[in-house]
Amino acid sequence: MRVLVVEDERRLAETLQWGLEADGYAVDLAHDGETGLELAQLHPYQVIVLDIMLPKLNGYRVCAALRERGVTTPILMLTAKNGEYDEAEALDTGADDFLSKPFSYVVLTARLRALVRRGRAAAVATLTFGDLVLDPAKRTCRRGGTPVALTTKEFAVLECLLRHDGHVVAKHEILEQVWDLAYRGDPNIVEVYVSALRRKLDAPFGRRTIATVRGAGYRLVGDGSDE
Numbered sequence: 001m002r003v004l005v006v007e008d009e010r011r012l013a014e015t016l017q018w019g020l021e022a023d024g025y026a027v028d029l030a031h032d033g034e035t036g037l038e039l040a041q042l043h044p045y046q047v048i049v050l051d052i053m054l055p056k057l058n059g060y061r062v063c064a065a066l067r068e069r070g071v072t073t074p075i076l077m078l079t080a081k082n083g084e085y086d087e088a089e090a091l092d093t094g095a096d097d098f099l100s101k102p103f104s105y106v107v108l109t110a111r112l113r114a115l116v117r118r119g120r121a122a123a124v125a126t127l128t129f130g131d132l133v134l135d136p137a138k139r140t141c142r143r144g145g146t147p148v149a150l151t152t153k154e155f156a157v158l159e160c161l162l163r164h165d166g167h168v169v170a171k172h173e174i175l176e177q178v179w180d181l182a183y184r185g186d187p188n189i190v191e192v193y194v195s196a197l198r199r200k201l202d203a204p205f206g207r208r209t210i211a212t213v214r215g216a217g218y219r220l221v222g223d224g225s226d227e
Contacts, residue, residue: 001046002026006036024152033057052079060093067094074115127162157193170217
């Protein structure tokens with residue numbers, strides 16, 4: 001899942017980024033309202049963490065502008081203020097949830113998971129492809145009923161492919177969904193994780209599930225005939 005954190009307190013923003021990335025999220029940071037508004041319109045985030053007290057544009061104005069422009073991404077607002085009027089204004093401008101500082105990281109991540117679930121209300125709880133079953137909420141993967149242990153990034157790459165329902169997914173799309181804007185490493189890192197998934201999901205079960213579409217990207221296939 002890809003998250004945008006708009007927070008001008010750099011230490012807090014970087015702490016959130018570190019924690020969320022350790023939990024399997026791809027995280028982009030913005031330290032002012034204008035940058036946050038721009039990023040939120042350019043990229044397909046699953047959830048936005050938005051501080052209220054921001055330079056250039058405050059969180060209320062960013063949230064209202066996103067809703068006016070048709071951006072429906074779930075928004076969790078953060079504020080150092082404490083009071084029912086601040087909460088009411090946040091919700092009235094289009095926020096989906098509200099959390100006052102200081103807050104528990106455990107509570108924050110639980111709120112984010114709840115918002116993402118609501119954002120996927122029309123989607124099924126689990127993702128399946130043949131006998132391959134991925135449960136994003138429980139972070140589990142099974143093939144024919146057998147548990148398959150995946151690393152955080154392997155899980156995210158597989159989830160990205162499953163959510164495209166057999167369509168070709170370009171390497172740059174996987175990078176955007178699973179890594180973040182700050183990533184400047186070798187784009188062939190995607191190939192490394194696809195190879196790891198093949199070793200775990202296919203080789204032990206005598207399957208070929210992830211096909212390379214040369215010059216285009218990757219997609220899931222039933223027998224790997226496009227490989």
